[in-house]
Amino acid sequence: MQLLTPARIGNLVLRNRVVMSPMTRNRADAAGVVGDSTVTYYRQRASAGLIITEATNISAAAQGYMLTPGIWSEAQVEGWRRVTSAVHKEGGTIVMQLWHTGRVGHSEVRGGALPLAPSAVGIEGQMHFTPSGPKAYEVPRAMTTEEVEATIEDYATAAANAKRAGFDGVELHAAFGYLPNAFLVDNANQRTDRFGGSVENRARFVLAVMERLVAVWGAGRAAIRLSPTIAYNGMVDSDPLATFSYLIEKLNALPLAYLHLMRATPDATRFPHWPQDTVAAFGPLFHGPIILNGGFDRDGAEAAVTAGAAGVSFGAPFVANPDLVARLAADAALAKPNPATYYGGGDTGYIDYPVLAEAPAAAPGYWQVTARVTDPAGFGRYTAVAGPVLAAFGGQPIARGERFEALEGCATGRPYLVRFPSYAAARACFYSASYQEAIALRAETASFDIVVVEGMPA
Numbered sequence: 001m002q003l004l005t006p007a008r009i010g011n012l013v014l015r016n017r018v019v020m021s022p023m024t025r026n027r028a029d030a031a032g033v034v035g036d037s038t039v040t041y042y043r044q045r046a047s048a049g050l051i052i053t054e055a056t057n058i059s060a061a062a063q064g065y066m067l068t069p070g071i072w073s074e075a076q077v078e079g080w081r082r083v084t085s086a087v088h089k090e091g092g093t094i095v096m097q098l099w100h101t102g103r104v105g106h107s108e109v110r111g112g113a114l115p116l117a118p119s120a121v122g123i124e125g126q127m128h129f130t131p132s133g134p135k136a137y138e139v140p141r142a143m144t145t146e147e148v149e150a151t152i153e154d155y156a157t158a159a160a161n162a163k164r165a166g167f168d169g170v171e172l173h174a175a176f177g178y179l180p181n182a183f184l185v186d187n188a189n190q191r192t193d194r195f196g197g198s199v200e201n202r203a204r205f206v207l208a209v210m211e212r213l214v215a216v217w218g219a220g221r222a223a224i225r226l227s228p229t230i231a232y233n234g235m236v237d238s239d240p241l242a243t244f245s246y247l248i249e250k251l252n253a254l255p256l257a258y259l260h261l262m263r264a265t266p267d268a269t270r271f272p273h274w275p276q277d278t279v280a281a282f283g284p285l286f287h288g289p290i291i292l293n294g295g296f297d298r299d300g301a302e303a304a305v306t307a308g309a310a311g312v313s314f315g316a317p318f319v320a321n322p323d324l325v326a327r328l329a330a331d332a333a334l335a336k337p338n339p340a341t342y343y344g345g346g347d348t349g350y351i352d353y354p355v356l357a358e359a360p361a362a363a364p365g366y367w368q369v370t371a372r373v374t375d376p377a378g379f380g381r382y383t384a385v386a387g388p389v390l391a392a393f394g395g396q397p398i399a400r401g402e403r404f405e406a407l408e409g410c411a412t413g414r415p416y417l418v419r420f421p422s423y424a425a426a427r428a429c430f431y432s433a434s435y436q437e438a439i440a441l442r443a444e445t446a447s448f449d450i451v452v453v454e455g456m457p458a
């Protein structure tokens with residue numbers, strides 16, 4: 001699979017193109033420091049080609065949610081250093097997502113201070129999760145020009161801290177309505193200084209931040225996440241095509257690692273003037289590598305990478321499948337995450353999702369798998385499988401018997417001896433959906449060849 005091939009994305013080295021999407025899990029302590037469980041959580045997922053951390057507050061003023069981590073204090077840097085070294089020990093690559101929540105916060109989680117935003121325009125029709133339950137959004141306080149400039153420097157400081165914490169790069173969270181996104185779109189940014197008004201002015205903040213990130217990190221290690229066609233958190237631009245096309249074309253002047261693009265499209269009836277195919281509208285504008293996200297499954301991700309995406313990021317699937325890469329490789333079933341334990345709580349729903357059963361050590365050669373993984377009453381050590389299904393799991397027929405056998409309704413079969421690259425691959429093959437299809441088909445046909453997976457362990 002293309003998805004599982006190594007990649008160089010900017011200056012990031014990925015052992016495969018399966019990216020862990022950033023996910024807020026609200027398991028930091030009250031000082032925004034990540035602890036042992038977070039080290040375990042990321043270590044468990046280090047087989048991803050690239051981990052993008054949960055959004056991480058660049059400053060105390062950036063915080064909008066309870067128990068989210070930061071990267072402004074020494075203790076926070078120290079906590080993250082333990083994460084990066086655990087991931088690196090496993091051979092993984094990890095970048096930090098830098099976060100300023102902007103108006104998507106509440107004074108209750110900000111020591112009484114109102115959220116900060118480009119303009120005093122609140123989010124309507126949504127609630128914010130606070131310690132005392134869901135609350136309507138407040139009207140944020142508009143930042144002064146000096147505060148905007150100071151915030152750009154806060155990003156640079158946070159980026160430098162991320163470097164000290166051992167990350168491989170940083171991603172600016174400029175999606176989903178957080179501060180950078182709010183500067184971009186004209187319903188949230190009604191400023192009259194050089195950070196508001198024209199498209200050029202509205203893009204100034206994001207471009208200035210990206211310049212600082214590149215200055216700190218050098219070429220190919222600073223990235224950006226955009227969601228041009230997602231209205232969440234009140235992001236309704238009058239002309240997203242113009243706004244984001246301008247931004248992306250300007251970003252081309254910077255040596256970025258990648259653009260992390262949300263492919264989600266708006267409700268066509270709600271925003272008929274918005275681009276209805278986000279990837280087609282914006283993807284070709286960016287000259288560097290693109291990582292796509294949003295509801296991808298194995299086949300969709302493979303198709304996206306085959307069509308030119310540098311990688312595909314998975315969110316929810318990584319919550320419940322720490323070994324997502326192995327499962328994709330084996331086309332194994334994916335566990336479903338429990339949304340009730342997404343945000344906050346302890347280790348339950350955080351670091352207790354199991355990996356697929358470890359394959360028992362097997363001698364090199366062939367593996368008698370059928371008796372273990374299929375219904376023994378049904379097939380025993382003989383089974384029927386379509387050639388392409390075998391091939392997809394690396395099964396190679398290495399010998400073919402001469403005799404014809406009549407077995408279980410298969411009138412004309414010749415036995416194959418099949419070698420798999422590993423016991424796990426053989427097992428995955430016989431658990432796969434395509435195998436189940438082959439079995440179903442076998443019930444209707446008499447012309448399948450018979451496969452004998454011969455066990456040779458001593």
Ligand SMILES: Cc1cc2nc3c(=O)[nH]c(=O)nc-3n(C[C@H](O)[C@H](O)[C@H](O)COP(=O)(O)O)c2cc1C
Nearest residue numbers: 021022023024054055293294295296314315316342
């Ligand atoms: C629990 C959870 C937390 C999330 N937190 C973040 C976040 O901190 N930053 C971000 O950019 N996206 C965040 N997202 C969005 C995901 O990165 C991703 O875009 C989304 O889940 C869609 O991808 P998927 O269909 O593969 O899950 C979060 C999603 C989930 C499920």
